[in-house]
Amino acid sequence: MPSPGRMLGGRYRLGGVIGTGGSGTVYLADDLSLGRRVAVKVLHSSLVGDEAFIGRFRTEARLVASLADPHVVAIYDWGVDGQAFLVTEYLGGGSLRSILSSGRTLSPSQMLTVALEACRALDHAHRQGIVHRDVKPANLLFGEDARLRIADFGLAEALTGTSSREIFGGGGVVGTARYASPEQAQGSPLDGRSDVYSLALCMVEGVTGHLPFAADTIQDTLLARIGRDVPIPDALGPLVPVVAHAGSADVGNRPAARELGRMLLDIAGRMARPDPLPLVGPGEVGAAPLPGEAEHAAPSVFVDPTGPSTVVHSPIRPTGPPNELRIPVRHRRRWAGTLMAAVLAAGAVVGGLALWGANRPTTRAVPSLVNTAGDSARSLLVELGWSVEERYDRRDDTVEGQVLAMQPVAGTRLDAGETVFLVVSLGPARLPIPDDLVGTSETEAARRLEEAGLTVGSVSREWSEEVAAGLVVDVLTSEATAPQGSAVDLLVSDGPLPRLVPEGLIGMMPADVVAELITLRLAPTMGEEHDEWVASGRVSRVDPPAGTRVEVGDDVRVVVSLGAIERSVPTMEGLSLVAAESRLAASGFRVVAVEGLPDGEVDRSAWVVVGQEPEAGRRSLPDVTVTLVVGPA
Incomplete structure (x- = not known):
């Protein structure tokens, strides 16, 4: 492994390690030519001597660099300087794997956001004939802006030896067994829906922290998913039916990335607004390999149905029947043992159940299933050939369906047909x-x-x-x-509905108004006042006024008219008719009769009041008729 400070390609100065994976080590580096920070992935040194790999690596790097999509990690450069290396943009937000490794999980809403961005990247690649083949949490990276980018497009393809332009027609697979699709496990031809299945597994793990179908060995891991849909826990909430569709074992029932994106958008409006992603920064990438799963770049073994098996990147050749690999007892090169484990791992992926069935042992070790989902545990044990009996218990700090204990304990070797007892939680007390x-x-x-x-x-x-x-x-x-x-x-309760003070109460009898207010559960209070216009004994005013919004129990004042107040009739004799009428109006008298005024239009100011009835000084109500007798001035 190169040490920090080393120069690669004459321009990239390596800094600290920010991630490790199955194919190499990732460094933070300085691009001295352009003065920017970059990420440099240095592949394992065992690959440098393979000229065919270097050619494929160059082709795939150029092809993936053409994927101009905001959700695909940008590739800046590649080269060979003692070791093959790939230069990409630096992303400081870490990966979904680093989030999960920190003990955190995502909410369904957060997972939906990540999956939507992944669908956009996958759809863009699939429409250009590129299948990722290794979609996993370690390859779902985030910038400091929390935007997703998918890494390692084309790297698995370079490791297989299959031309990227034949992806949709050929078989063979290199990738992480935990996230392989059933068709990958069987060595069948792949299309973009294989990546969709892997994304469904990532979504389940992203929300629950647990990966479906994960067993102790690569063979058991692959075997567990053949013909079985991904089990979707209720914790995924509204995502359950969509992820179940994406995790279908039957590739014909599985949506393409674009269709999956549309399905996610359809349910987005029914989900809560997501909180910011709990980014933890760059760190270790990937998970500990399964027994038999390559720790270094995994050479591929792929089976040609018309011919014998071919081993890629390895001097080992099969000497027996086509689906059988024989392992030499001793190796002259130190890395040959690791490479052989990788060959066997890839052979299990590609050969599928044919290779496994031919060599299936009569006894096997019981996998560790404590704290997994009971349904998945039972199905896996039955698939592995054992009988299962379940017992139930309640225990605090557990969830319903969680395996609490098992007998015999993990690691015990059992013959096919023997019984494994599971204690399954019914949830807390x-x-x-x-x-x-x-x-x-x-x-x-x-x-x-x-x-x-x-x-x-x-x-x-x-x-x-x-x-x-x-x-x-x-x-x-x-x-x-x-x-x-x-x-x-x-x-x-928010209490009773608010009320509106009714219209039309003015002029009603007080008893009727009070009854209507009580029906509305309002509290009427009474008052009296003189009113020039409302007859005595009728309601002249309510406070607050009609149409006002009030709460149940609020006071509403009901004011009853006492009628108009008597006032003195003013003296009008000697005044002009115009002046007399003005004085009467100012005193509140509203009804005036005039006698002695000729018919037709006349100048009322030219006529003088010579008599009045009632006489000046008499107290009268404002609606009494005041008669004025006039003559010429």
Whole structure:
């Protein structure tokens, strides 16, 4: 492995290691020519002497560099300087693998965002005839802006020896067995839907932290997925049906990357807004290899149905029948043992069940299944030839369906047909839900639930004519008990619907107005005042006025008219008719009759009041008729 500070290609000065993987080591480096930070992937030295690989590596690097997509890691350069190397953009956000390795997982909404960006990158590559073949969390990288880029396009292809332009027609596979599609495991021809299956596995692991079909060895890992759809836990929420479609074992039922992206977009509007991704920065890439899975670049063994097996990147040749590999006892080169393990691993991928079935042992070690999903554990054990008996228990800090224990313990060798006992969790201990929550305040209900070992879940609200605002209307579960620590959903009252002060109350009888307000659950209060226009004994005013929004129980003042106030009739004799009419109006008298005025249009200012009825000084109501007698001025 090159040491930090070494120059590659005369311009790239290596810094610290920021990741390791099956094919090489990734360094943070300085591009001295352009003055920028880059990532340099240095491939294992065992590949340098293989001129055919170097040619394929050059071809694939150029082809992938043409993938101008914002979600594909940009390739800047490649070369051979003692070791083959690839120069890409530097991404400081780490990978999905580094997030999972830190103990974190993604929410379904966060996973949807990552998967959408992955679908865009895969669709772009697939439409140009490129299948990734090694989609896994370690190759899902993030910039510091949290935007996804997929790494290592073309690298698996360079390792297989298959021309990238024959991807959709040829078989053969190099990749990580944990994320291989069923058709990869069987050595069948691949198209872009193989990457979709691998992405479905990444989505399940990204949300749950657990990878389906992961067994102790590469053979068992591959065997577990043949003919079986990816099991999708309920933890994926609204993503379940979409990921189940993408994880179909039958490639014919599996969507293409573009179709998967559309399916994800269809459900995005029904999901919560995602929180920012919990990026942890660059770090170790990949996971510990399975027994038999290559720790270095994995040469490929692929089976030609019309001819004998061919071993690529290895001096070893089969000496027996076509589907049988014989391993020399001793090797002269130190790396030959590792290379042989890689050949066997790839042979298991490509040869599929034919090679496995021919050499299947009569006994095998029981895999470790504690803390896995019970359904997956049972299916795997049956697939491996054992009987399974399940027993159930409740245990705090577990989830329903989780394997708590197994007998015999992992590592014990059993013959086919023997029985493995699984203890499966029914979830945490169930506790009674308090039956006195309805009618209490939301705060009090939370206190009582906490005392009972439970928590408040989601709180819904609705208008209620019977229950005061802020009090619990209902407990939203039909169960009388709940697992310890689980959330109990509540329905809380927002109180009665607001009211509007009715229209049309002015002029009504007070008793009728009071009755209408009481029907609306408002509180009428009474008052009186003189009113020039509303008859005595009728409602002259309400406060607040009609149309005002009020709450149940609010006061509404009802004012009853006492009628108009009597006032003195003013003196008008000697005034012109115009002046007399103005004085009457100012005093509040509204009805005036004039006698002695000729018919037709006349100058009213030319006529003088010579008499009036009632006489000046008499107290009268404003609606009395005041008669004025006029004559010429």
